[in-house]
Amino acid sequence: MLLRRFFFLFALSVSLSLSAQTSTAGLAVTFVAGDQTDQRVDRLLSLYVPAGQSPTPFLQAGPFTAQWSGEIQSPIRGTFLLSAETSGNFKLNINGQPILLGTAGKAVQLNKGANVLTAELTRATSGDTFVRLHWSSKDFPKEPVPPTLLTHTSTPKLANALQRREGRLLFAQLNCAACHSDASLIPIKGQGMPELGQNAPLLAELGTKYKTAFLADWIFDPHAIRPHTLMPKIFSGTDANQKAADLAAMLTQGAAPVAEKPLDLKLAPQGGALFANLGCIGCHQRPDATGADAHDRIPLGHLRDKWQPPALIEFLKDPAKNYPATRMPHFRLENEEATQLASYLIANSRVTKREAIAGDAARGAALLVSAGCLNCHAGMPATTQPTLATVLKAGDKGCLGSDIASRAAAPDFAFSPGQRDALKAFLATDLSSLKQDTPAEFAERQIKNLNCTACHARDGQGSTWSKVDSEAKKLRDVLPAKEHVEGEAVPDAPVPPLTWLGEKLRNEWMSSFIAGKIDYKPRTWLIGRMPGFAHHADGLALGLNHQHGLPQKEASEPEPNAEKVAIGEKLLGADGGFNCITCHAVGDTAATAVFEAPAINFVQSIERLRKGYFQRWVMAPIRIEPETKMPKYADPEGMTQLTDTFDGKGAEQFDAIREYLRSIK
Ligand code: HEC
Ligand code: HEC
Ligand code: HEC
Ligand code: HEC
Ligand code: HEC
Incomplete structure (x- = not known):
């Protein structure tokens, strides 16, 4: 099974790289509104653009057109039926030929490899604006043209627009406006771009959590400890070390002494296996790893130097407690699991000899305000720093300076040259994009920021977790081998890919699930679990729906049709039906032969899945997941073996099954 997956990915990437040497994934889209683009x-x-909203944060809401350009990388030469669902006026052009898409679609000849595509959509005259491009062929039923086959060639204008976006995100996440404020340009907290104005962690009770000498090192140079941290290095002069020590003394002062009750390090092997099995290893380097990491994961080698062990256990159980916007997700760990993980992390991290500088807590208290710490950490208004208007005129100075001389007394964010250029490109705009946002872009930003692809494959790219499989196996193999018991979770069952989730899942279910608020686990056979990202869940779910051209809510359906319900019940079963229940449980009724391939309980599926996806999946599961064990029941024309119901028409039969499942209370 693994081999097949690799082959599929390999074949995809080869076909892309051979036929499109200068192309990158996705289609270029140009939005035009009045004289703005x-x-x-x-x-x-x-x-999907709801009425009254703008298609991008850089344009005002109002009439617009969207123009796509790029290529469809067809795996074969052949005839495909293209169709579009849209509320506006949609025009498509393939290889220079205009394609008139009627409601039934249009047969189009595609070459093997790149086919040049352009398309244009004008905003709907009233209501929401949407479009979804589909295709089908003699080999497969109707589906969205997959993201793995769409490419574009960049232009300087497009590169500049992407750079502006990168700068906008840096400006918001690094909290530039916390120190450089301007009430006319920056929206009030809670409005506009969601990443703007998120507070850094609450600096409370640090003495019971961290060791003072380490804290001073962190304040002195946070990037040396965590390369992609959002916290800047604040002090640079010769007294920088002393100031950091003063602050560390202040922040840990008065803490009740922590009983140095050592962790039971015998639990470390269990913790190591959890580190592999829960996917921590997709985002983090092992605590005993040294040197640069090929996957750019977050280092944990300093944990023994930093943490009081009891606090580490508490942190793992609720990482957002003092920091709602944290990127570290919530795993709903049992106390036992958190203790095992903490033992593993502490037992395997290093001890660094530190020269502790005596700090002065009173001086530290003054610095906490004057150095701007509390602007980020407590949302305190800026007082002493230059205003935003000054910053906009300053050029390569201060925080944007590339060396100590040009930075002078400003914080050091450790920018790469590309990030500095991106910030400058963004600061050259009128900044009005901070006052609004577009869900589809929010979702894309947060999938990167929160590193969802640490665990999930997406658009044909494997997850980090799957790439470090041999590392994970070593951690598991430390534990004595156990006989596999039927029904127990297994480590190598696949995590569902992210690719189609925007089309697959209902908005309410998806946002609750991402937030960690669904109290069951759909795939009981997986050893891993989806951790919660509560702070970003609603925006992620909505943005994913919009990316797939779908509204937040599906049209409500009438009560299930009684006649179909009866037929559907029969079709689901063993007697004259497809016998779906060998693998799928239905509510409290267990699957009859679950060893075939474990599948999701149908009662949950009805709660989770959008209507269109249910049909598309059952018609041709391997078009969505090439390695799935779910059987295929319909031929490419949509006909099944059960010719005595609905003349063998799969679409109607599966609809009846869905009606039956909807009728179950
Ligand atoms: C903790 C507060 C703080 C934050 C956050 C901050 N800055 Fe600064 N910034 C300063 C200070 C302090 C100076 C230096 C003022 C001086 O030299 O007296 C400065 C100077 C600057 C200057 C030069 C201004 C001039 O007139 O010389 C620019 C440009 C600048 N910052 C941009 C940014 C950007 C962009 C961000 C976000 C990535 C940012 N700053 C975040 C505190 C901050
Ligand atoms: C999706 C990525 C992701 C996953 C998965 C993940 N983490 Fe984290 N973790 C982070 C990020 C990012 C941080 C840094 C804190 C922040 O940004 O708020 C972090 C911070 C931490 C810290 C604190 C580090 C320090 O310097 O004090 C520990 C400990 C930790 N994670 C352990 C774990 C464990 C154990 C697991 C598995 C149960 C795990 N993480 C899974 C992203 C992740
Ligand atoms: C530009 C905003 C910003 C400024 C200014 C800033 N910090 Fe931070 N700080 C952060 C963020 C964001 C984090 C969370 C860590 C991460 O993102 O990797 C953090 C983390 C910390 C932590 C670790 C807290 C924990 O429990 O995990 C401490 C301690 C800290 N900062 C102290 C300070 C001090 C002291 C100053 C002033 C000298 C300061 N910070 C200035 C943004 C800032
Ligand atoms: C630590 C690994 C990990 C990370 C990081 C992670 N996921 Fe998941 N995710 C999983 C696992 C495992 C499942 C399957 C859970 C199940 O079915 O029981 C899952 C399932 C899901 C599902 C439900 C899919 C379905 O078909 O049932 C959604 C939606 C989802 N993840 C979204 C996200 C998003 C968005 C992110 C980033 C913010 C993310 N995940 C990050 C491990 C992860
Ligand atoms: C041999 C076992 C097997 C049989 C028989 C089977 N399925 Fe499945 N089914 C699966 C597997 C495996 C999955 C994918 C689970 C996953 O996403 O990890 C699945 C997924 C599904 C899903 C998506 C569920 C969700 O919530 O994401 C639907 C709907 C579905 N099957 C319907 C059917 C129907 C209808 C039948 C009978 C016509 C059927 N299945 C027969 C194994 C089976």
Whole structure:
């Protein structure tokens, strides 16, 4: 099974790299509104813009057109039926030929490899604006043209638009406006771009959590400890070390002494196996790892130097407690699991000899305000720093300076030259994009920021977790081998890919699930679990729906049709039906032969899945997941073996099954 997956990914990437040497994934989209234009790259040819909203944060709401350009990388030469669902006026052009898409679709000849595509959509005259481009062929039923087959070639204008976006995100996440304020340009907290104005961690009770000498090192140079931290290095002069020590003394002062009750390090092997099995290893380097990491994961080698062990256990159980916007997700760990993990992390991290500088807590208290710490950490208004208007005129100085001389007394964010250019490109705009946002872009930003692909494959790219499989196996193999018991979770069962989730899942279910608020686990056979990202869940779910051209809410359906319900019940079963229940449980009724391939309980599926996806999946599961064990029941024309119901028409039969499942209370 693994081999097949690799082959599929390999074949995809080869076909892309051979036929499109200069192309990158996604389609270029240009939005035009009045005399303003903006560009970005979208994964799919689809769009959803609710009435009264703007298609991108860089344009005002109002009439617009969207123009796509790029290539469809067809795996074969052949005839495909293209169709579009849209509320506006949609025009498509393939290899220079205009394609008139009627409601039934249009047969189009595609070459093997790149086919040049352009398309244009004008905003709907009233209501929401949307489009979704589909295709089908003699080999497969109707589906969205997949993101793995869409590519574009960049232009300087597009590169500049992407750079502006990168700068906008840096400006918001690094909290520039916390120190450089301007009430007319920056929206009030809670409005506009969601990443703007998020507080850094609450600096409370640090003495019971961290060791003072380490804290001083962190304040002195946070990037040396965590390369991608959002916290800048504040002090640079010859007294920088002393100031850091003063602050550390202040922040840990008065803490009740922690009983140095050592952790039971015998639990470390269990903790190591959890580190592998829960996917920590997709985001973090092992605590005993040294040197640069090929996957750019977050180092943990300093944990023994930093943490009081009881506090580490508490942190693992609720990482957002003092920091709602944290990127570290919530795993709902049992106390036992958190203790095992902490033992592993402490037992395997290093001890560094530190020269502790005596700090003065009173001086530290003054610095906490004057150095701007509390602007980020407590949302305290800026007082002494230059205003935003000054910053906009300053050029390569202060925080944007590339060396100590040009930075002078300003914080050091350790920018790469590309990040500095991105910030400058953004600061050259009128900053009005901070006052609004677009869900589809929010979702794309947060999938990167929160590193969802640490665990999930997406658009044909494997997850980090799957790439470090041999490392994970070593951690598991430390534990004595156990006989596999039927029904127990297994380590190598696949995590569902992110690729189609925007089309697959209902908005309410998806946002609750990402937030960690669904109290069951759909795939009981997985050893891993989806951790919660409560702070970002609603925006992620909505943005993913919009990326697939779908509204937040599906049209409500009438009560299930009684006649179909009866037929559906029969079709689901063993007697004259497809016998779906060999693998799928239905509510409290267990699957009859779960060893075939474990599947999701149908009662949960009805709660989770959008209507269109249910049909698309059952018609052709391997078009969505090439390695799935779910059987295929319909031929490419949509006909099944059960010719005595609905003349063998799969679409109607599966609809009846869905009606039956909807009727179950
Ligand atoms: C903790 C507060 C703080 C934050 C956050 C901050 N700055 Fe600064 N910034 C300063 C200080 C202090 C100076 C130096 C003022 C001086 O030299 O007297 C400065 C100077 C600057 C200057 C030069 C201004 C001039 O007139 O010389 C620019 C440009 C600048 N910052 C941009 C940024 C950007 C962009 C961000 C976000 C990535 C940012 N700053 C975040 C505190 C901050
Ligand atoms: C999706 C990525 C992701 C996953 C998965 C993840 N973490 Fe984290 N973790 C982070 C990030 C990012 C931080 C840094 C804190 C922040 O940004 O708020 C962090 C911070 C931490 C810290 C604190 C580090 C320090 O310097 O004090 C520990 C400990 C930790 N994670 C352990 C774990 C364990 C154990 C697991 C598995 C149960 C895990 N993490 C899974 C992203 C992740
Ligand atoms: C530009 C905003 C910003 C400024 C200014 C800033 N910090 Fe931070 N700080 C952060 C963020 C964000 C984090 C969370 C860590 C991460 O993102 O990697 C953090 C983390 C910390 C932590 C670790 C807290 C924990 O429990 O995990 C301490 C301690 C800290 N900062 C102290 C300070 C002190 C002291 C100053 C002033 C000298 C300061 N910070 C200035 C943004 C800032
Ligand atoms: C530590 C690994 C890990 C990370 C990081 C992670 N996921 Fe997951 N995710 C999982 C696992 C495991 C499942 C399957 C859970 C199950 O079915 O029981 C899952 C399932 C899901 C599902 C449900 C899919 C379905 O078909 O049932 C969604 C939606 C989802 N993840 C979204 C996200 C998003 C968005 C992010 C980033 C913010 C993310 N995940 C990050 C491990 C992870
Ligand atoms: C041989 C076992 C097997 C049989 C028989 C089977 N399925 Fe499945 N089914 C699966 C597997 C495996 C999955 C994918 C689970 C996952 O996403 O990890 C699945 C997924 C599904 C899903 C998506 C569920 C969700 O919530 O994401 C639906 C809907 C579905 N099957 C319907 C059917 C129907 C209808 C039948 C009978 C016509 C059927 N299945 C027969 C194994 C089976």
